[in-house]
Amino acid sequence: MAVFDSSGAYTEAVVDVVAAIPAGCVMTYGDVAWTFGRPGARAVGMVMRFHGSGLPWWRVVRGGGHPPRGLEAEARMHYEAEGTPLLPATTDAGYRINLARAAYVPA
């Protein structure tokens, strides 16, 4: 279901925003969705799942700075490689992103 092959305007918008996130910065699904005025945090995640092959999906995180489900290890590798500020946590992969420093706010 929900193949997301750039067939919808929503998908294009998500891809455009995510692709614009600079290295070392991150945005929450909600923020990405809000950027083009469409609160669809879940839909954003679906777009990432399909386009993740060609997008910096690790720069898009959940509300509390948690990485995507099942990709915590993969995401963490990218964060450290790009210098994304992380914080210790007792949940998920044992870490979470420091939104206070990595939060990216598009103009």
Place this chain on the structure above:
DNA sequence: GCTCTGACTATTC
């Protein structure tokens, strides 16, 4: 036009 699913979010226990 209704139904199902999903890399989400917020609230509550």
Place this chain on the structure above:
DNA sequence: CGAATAGCCAGAG
């Protein structure tokens, strides 16, 4: 902190 529940949107069948 952690697990469970409900509400959210978009797109395919």
